[in-house]
Amino acid sequence: MTTREFRLPDPGEGLVEADIVTWHVKVGDQVAINDIVVEVETSKSLVELPIPFEGTVAALLVSEGDTVDVGTPIIRISDGAAEPAPGTPGDDMVPTLPAESGPEQIVPPDGGSAQVEPAPATAEAPTEGRVANLVGYGPRTTESKRRPRKSPDPGTEAAHEQVAARSFATDVPVSRRADHREPLRPQQTEPVGEPLPGPGHAEPASSLGAGAVLAKPPVRKLAKDLGVDLGTLAGSGPGGVITRDDVERAAVPDESEADQGRFVAYAPLAGDVPETRIPIKGVRKATAKAMVESAFTAPHVTEWVSVDVSATMELVERLKARRDFRDLKITPMLIIAKAVCLALQRTPGLNAAWDEATQEIVIKHSINLGIAAATPRGLMVPNIKGAQTYDLRSLAIAFADLVATARDGKLQPAEMSGGTFTITNVGVFGVDGGTPILNPGEAGILCVGQIARRPWVVGSGDDERIVPRWVSTLGVSFDHRMVDGEQGSTFLADVAGILTDPGLALVF
Known part of the structure; x- marks a missing residue:
């Protein structure tokens, strides 16, 4: 063998x-x-x-x-x-x-x-050719003789799903962080000699043993990442199998929280264990290393401004009513992203990188706009390549696709690299603002606080009055080696000006 x-x-x-x-x-x-x-x-x-x-x-x-x-x-x-x-x-x-x-x-x-006998070499079937494959050097040049696979009987699909789920019917503790992965080993909950259900026979869930959890391995992994106890769920799939939708509904019971991307990353504190240890690995390990390097390498400066974004909120509502935007999710973040692209073209020093080897500032001519997204795997910052070339509708599509891909955990390395400027939105968590740390290799990052109704002074002179307005706080951190106070302030003022009056975008 x-x-x-x-x-x-x-x-x-x-x-x-x-x-x-x-x-x-x-x-x-x-x-x-x-x-x-x-x-x-x-x-x-x-x-x-x-x-x-x-x-x-x-x-x-x-x-x-x-x-x-x-x-x-x-x-x-x-x-x-x-x-x-x-x-x-x-x-x-x-x-x-x-x-x-x-x-x-x-x-x-x-x-x-x-x-x-081996087939003679011909132009159509060369004996020394290789079969196209994704990894490695391909198969041997001999013919592969395998028995053809038979298509499964449709009547046995439900039974097969139950059998597959039963072979992994092992409860996974949830008193651990999602990043703390333990080997998930198949355990059989039925006697070894028990025959499997035949064609047309779907075994009832009750016969799988008391307390057995019916869920496929990918669903179990999702539940582990989101801190959901599978034992508390009732499966909506065939034969009571727990599906991905069941887990996601349990992780985010409120629809408004789902829109904001809030996932249960940590299990509730339990009194029966003194502490929980979380291995630093994967995304968490990379994030920790990058943030330490950034904080102790680039001299950070942060500036803030409070902005009346009522006009932006009205623009968002008008866009939602337009026929060409009805199939898209329109949020203030879309307008903020567009404003950032316009402001960066006026202050390109914030769309730059520091070359330590040559002691040069490298101005990037393409805006690869990073969007910080909270996902079950941790903080991910994919970026939209060439964001300055997108019109508003195209930017909305790219924005939605990128965030959805990040939350599904299907981002490719190329989508995570090459960023030139980042936006992080802490407002979805009800936070007013913060002092964000730069992504390594970038000159600036914009922090967006929550948009809330607040008293605001409008008018001037005898016409001054206090009225409720939609207000947000913007904070920009920048690398003071590349960006001086004037550039940072100009950029922040430009973004704030567009959000206060979106019509100003016409003069950029």
């Missing part, structure tokens, strides 16, 4: 390690070239890894939750061919051989043996 080990490939962006999140296969499964076998988490994104060869899964060499270095073997694949001892029955059944060793021999369905 020939076995091969698949090593953790380099995920790019200079990353040297990754966390094993979810195995999509188990020992004994058949895999084909480019089948997705595992989902890993780097410091920047979740990545699905395909297998570069086919065969049978012989062993999973690392467990879910483990942190492994690039190049570490993570799975062992067997070609499934066994070499019989000489003189024993079945000597004529020769296992598959490499192309250089001659023709391969296979066993036909009738039990006999058949010789298969």
Whole structure:
């Protein structure tokens, strides 16, 4: 039997390690070239890894939750061919051989043996070509003889889902932080010798044992990340299986909180344990390192301004009523993002980077606008490439897609790198403002506080009066090596001016 080990490939962006999140296969499964076998988490994104060869899964060499270095073997694949001892029955059944060793021999369905000669080299079928694959060097040049897979009977889908869920029916403690991942090992809740349900027979949930939780591995991972106890949920799927929607509803019971992106990241404090330890890994580890480097490398300066954004709120309502914006989610953040792009073009010093090696300020001609998003995996800052080229509707689409992708945990490393300026919105949490820390390599970051009704002085002279207005606090932090007080103040005043009177955008 020939076995091969698949090593953790380099995920790019200079990353040297990754966390094993979810195995999509188990020992004994058949895999084909480019089948997705595992989902890993780097410091920047979740990545699905395909297998570069086919065969049978012989062993999973690392467990879910483990942190492994690039190049570490993570799975062992067997070609499934066994070499019989000489003189024993079945000597004529020769296992598959490499192309250089001659023709391969296979066993036909009738039990006999058949010789298969290699096909002659032609222009249409070169003998030395490689099959296109996503990872590694591809398969051997011999023909692959596998029994075709049969399509499942539609009548057994519900039963299969229950069986798959039952094999993972293990309650996961929620008195831990979402980042504290423990290996999620399959445990069988039924006697080993019990037959599986046959076609057309759906096993009732009650027969799976008292307290069994029916949920597939990806749903269990989501519940763990969001701090949801699966044992308290009633599944809405076939046979009582808990679905992703069930978990998300339990994590965010109030719709207004869901719109604001509030996720339950920590489990409630429990009196039966003295403390909870959270491993620093993945996104949290990368964020901690970047923030320390930024805080102690770039000299931060922060300025604030309170703004009457009533005109912006009226603009948002008018845009919602327009036919070309009705299918989009329009929020004040869209107008703020557009205002930032316009202001950066007047003060390009805040759209810059510091080159330590050459002691130069590098002005970026493209605004790659980062949007800080709170996700179940932690704070993520994907960016919209070339944001200054977008009209308002295109920016709304890009904004919504980026935030949705971030919260689904499907961001790619390229979407997280190359940012030039960042907006962080703490107002969704009811906070008035803050002093944000710069993303490493960027010259500025804008903090947006909550938009609330407050008393505001309007008019002048004898016409002065106090009326309730929509008011927000903006704060900009910048690297004082690249940006002086005049540039920082001009930028902040420009953003505030557009939010106070959106019509000013016409003169930029």
